[in-house]
Amino acid sequence: MKQVVTDAIVLSRTDYQEADRILTLLTPDHGKLSVIAKGVRRAKSKLAGGIELLAVNEITYIDGRSDIKTLRSARMRQYYDKIVTQLPRTMLAYDLLKRIHRVTEDDTEPEYYHILQASLAGLNNLGCDPDRTEAWSIVHLLMISGHTPNLRTDAAGEPLVAGQRYNYDFDASLFVPHDAGAFGADHLKLLRLAYASQSPQALCQVAGADVALADIAQHLRQVLQYTLRV
Known part of the structure; x- marks a missing residue:
């Protein structure tokens, strides 16, 4: 042995x-x-x-x-000792452990380890709001699980544009134009940044986007529940 x-x-x-x-x-x-x-x-x-x-x-x-x-x-x-100094960070860290545990098999891909390690490092950064780390972690869980949303075109195949509001179609994983939609250009930019970045640090460095990032974190929790049931 x-x-x-x-x-x-x-x-x-x-x-x-x-x-x-x-x-x-x-x-x-x-x-x-x-x-x-x-x-x-x-x-x-x-x-x-x-x-x-x-x-x-x-x-x-x-x-x-x-x-x-x-x-x-x-x-x-x-x-990651700073996580346990704040209850919301501690609770989120344990939620992340449970999520990773539920979506992984024994022969799981190395990317899951990277997502978890980077997320714990992000939560350990007391200067970064936990919502930003959670949003990044969910985005990459969705991506590795094959549930990446279409961030280029809408339901009609038209490019997503600034000035237009959108709602999200959970079944089709894309955005649908709607005059009173929940998502605008700021949300889409932040989602693209989250998908493109290799760690939560990129979202942590965005200034003045707390409201939009809180919206995105809540939206991504709903997508995660809908697609992966976690």
Whole structure:
């Protein structure tokens, strides 16, 4: 049985027997794993403190035949400690873990790890409104799941233009012109920026767009629920 070393983010953990814990981990190169951390709940365990939530952890595990691997060692590399200083950030971080857990399979693509790691880093930035990080994370979950909206043309195939208001067609994943529509040019620009950027930082740097970004975050939650049921 070989030992594997990789980075991992804890998606969930469950106490098992007297001192063990079963962890579900997301990794950049080995998909989603279930591992057992034997004795981790004992005060003197070498694993205690090395494998935590809201952190990037370097782990070594035994890759045997069982679906549940055995954790041999763990070392915390990056703890996003500022998230837990504010309750809304903490709650959103746990929601993100649950979302990623629900939409991923065991052999999931590496992009899911990148989305989660970048989202935790964004929430750790106290200078950035959590709505902006959430909007970015949902956009990229939708994109990797094949639910990218049409941000170029409307339902009639006409280019989306400034000065026109739009509503969103959830079934067709595109915008429909409407004089009293919920979305305008500012919303569309921010959505395009979110899809094009590799981290939430791009949205965090946009000044004076709090109202539009709050609208977008709420809209994207609805799209996520409609398409992926999470």
